[in-house]
Amino acid sequence: MDERATPRPQVLIIGSGFGGLFAAKALKNAPVDVTIVARTTHHLFQPLLYQVATGILSPGEIAPSTREILHRQRNAEVLLGDVTDIDAEAQTITAETLAGNYTRRFDYLIVAAGATQSYFGNDKFAEFAPGMKSIDDALELRGRIFGAFELAELEQDPEAVKRWLTFVVVGAGPTGVEMAGQIAELSHRTLRGQFRRIDTRDARIVLLDAVTTVLPAFGDHLSTAALRQLHKIGVEAELGTKVVGVDAAGIEVESGGRRRRIEAYTKMWAAGVAAPPVAAALAGTTGAETDRAGRIKVNPDCSVPGHPNIYAVGDMMSLGDLPGVAQVAIQSGRHAADQIKRQVAGEPTGQPFKYFDKGSLATISRFSAVASVGRLRFTGLIGWLLWLAVHLLYLVGFKNRVTAVLHWAVSFIGRGRSERTVTEQQVVARNVIEERT
Numbered sequence: 001m002d003e004r005a006t007p008r009p010q011v012l013i014i015g016s017g018f019g020g021l022f023a024a025k026a027l028k029n030a031p032v033d034v035t036i037v038a039r040t041t042h043h044l045f046q047p048l049l050y051q052v053a054t055g056i057l058s059p060g061e062i063a064p065s066t067r068e069i070l071h072r073q074r075n076a077e078v079l080l081g082d083v084t085d086i087d088a089e090a091q092t093i094t095a096e097t098l099a100g101n102y103t104r105r106f107d108y109l110i111v112a113a114g115a116t117q118s119y120f121g122n123d124k125f126a127e128f129a130p131g132m133k134s135i136d137d138a139l140e141l142r143g144r145i146f147g148a149f150e151l152a153e154l155e156q157d158p159e160a161v162k163r164w165l166t167f168v169v170v171g172a173g174p175t176g177v178e179m180a181g182q183i184a185e186l187s188h189r190t191l192r193g194q195f196r197r198i199d200t201r202d203a204r205i206v207l208l209d210a211v212t213t214v215l216p217a218f219g220d221h222l223s224t225a226a227l228r229q230l231h232k233i234g235v236e237a238e239l240g241t242k243v244v245g246v247d248a249a250g251i252e253v254e255s256g257g258r259r260r261r262i263e264a265y266t267k268m269w270a271a272g273v274a275a276p277p278v279a280a281a282l283a284g285t286t287g288a289e290t291d292r293a294g295r296i297k298v299n300p301d302c303s304v305p306g307h308p309n310i311y312a313v314g315d316m317m318s319l320g321d322l323p324g325v326a327q328v329a330i331q332s333g334r335h336a337a338d339q340i341k342r343q344v345a346g347e348p349t350g351q352p353f354k355y356f357d358k359g360s361l362a363t364i365s366r367f368s369a370v371a372s373v374g375r376l377r378f379t380g381l382i383g384w385l386l387w388l389a390v391h392l393l394y395l396v397g398f399k400n401r402v403t404a405v406l407h408w409a410v411s412f413i414g415r416g417r418s419e420r421t422v423t424e425q426q427v428v429a430r431n432v433i434e435e436r437t
């Protein structure tokens with residue numbers, strides 16, 4: 001039989017993050033056609049978003065073009081589109097773009113659409129305490145952070161100066177800790193001596209969380225070490241403290257049954273995740289159950305119950321107590337790809353996904369990080385060197401690795417920040433300013 005006459009199975013992947021990209025790469029030599037449909041044209045290395053927000057790295061270094069990454073993979077196609085509907089029976093997805101909607105058919109579907117920020121039912125907080133999930137979010141935060149120092153310099157009222165120089169980060173997981181650590185470095189080290197009226201070292205950086213430790217997932221030893229280091233660099237950790245209100249000029253908190261207010265124009269939210277809207281579309285068409293965060297409860301092999309040709313991977317799958325981290329997304333994406341290859345080859349499938357935990361890392365400040373690898377725990381410089389090695393290994397693209405190292409040298413060995421540019425379009429806490437005028 002003429003092989004060319006037989007259409008190859010169509011694998012459609014939603015999302016170009018860790019789960020989607022690594023699934024596509026794992027299908028490189030498989031006898032299938034792969035289409036990635038994603039809302040952005042880049043693959044985003046989210047763990048370094050905080051470095052874009054604080055002027056260390058450029059967006060391009062952590063968000064290379066998906067098309068460029070996959071251009072040599074002949075069986076892969078990349079399409080821009082926001083998937084709004086999935087029809088499991090008709091085996092189609094519908095995507096929206098500025099140029100109109102389109103529908104694509106699939107034989108196999110991998111949904112790797114990640115997670116969105118959760119404000120635990122208080123979505124109105126988002127306006128004044130933005131989260132950090134995308135390049136746009138990081139650039140918005142960059143505008144707000146650098147803009148706060150500029151506006152403090154212009155301010156006459158000492159109380160308003162204090163409000164501009166108070167930064168509140170909500171959520172003491174890795175993102176919150178890294179963000180707070182970097183704002184502390186910015187104000188106490190990088191920007192020192194660059195303003196004439198304000199002393200940037202007066203800045204207050206407050207890290208808030210309802211739980212009573214920082215980095216709770218890292219265990220007591222590393223949590224305590226991280227807290228000690230945060231204190232050392234001037235971050236005020238207010239733990240056991242719940243946020244009950246957020247507005248333009250500050251944040252209302254409650255701890256020990258007492259309510260109080262922290263005056264601060266610049267707030268950011270790094271607490272809580274929820275499944276993206278496309279998870280509801282997937283659950284609706286497949287009848288899959290979802291967990292409290294809206295994530296799809298998958299079979300042990302990452303397939304959606306009752307639909308052996310549909311997989312949910314990464315942050316939007318709910319499987320045991322697997323965490324929402326990059327390695328889970330990479331490995332589950334590869335596992336789904338492997339299951340599809342087996343189905344195409346007529347081999348038995350259903351092998352459970354086994355997660356290999358390679359460890360957890362979080363930087364606190366330059367030359368200081370905490371790392372947990374198997375039973376080993378590292379702090380300080382050794383932890384930071386491990387952080388450096390792992391991030392270099394996983395950053396996509398040789399050019400990005402080289403420029404990231406240069407930018408890290410500028411920031412960590414020197415005192416500079418190569419990426420402080422904020423355009424006129426980028427909001428310098430515009431909602432705060434509108435409120436005040």
Ligand SMILES: Cc1cc2nc3c(=O)[nH]c(=O)nc-3n(C[C@H](O)[C@H](O)[C@H](O)COP(=O)(O)OP(=O)(O)OC[C@H]3O[C@@H](n4cnc5c(N)ncnc54)[C@H](O)[C@@H]3O)c2cc1C
Nearest residue numbers: 015016017018019039047083113114314315324325326329
């Ligand atoms: C600020 C931050 C810091 C982090 N730090 C760490 C860390 O230090 N270590 C760690 O292991 N993990 C970290 N994580 C978590 C890690 O980044 C995620 O677990 C990982 O990115 C999940 O991969 P994913 O493929 O499931 O989703 P993502 O990487 O989020 O990718 C989702 C993809 O789906 C696309 N998409 C979403 N909805 C649609 C739609 N409707 N249509 C089309 N495309 C869509 C998105 O555009 C994106 O391409 C961090 C996350 C954040 C936000």
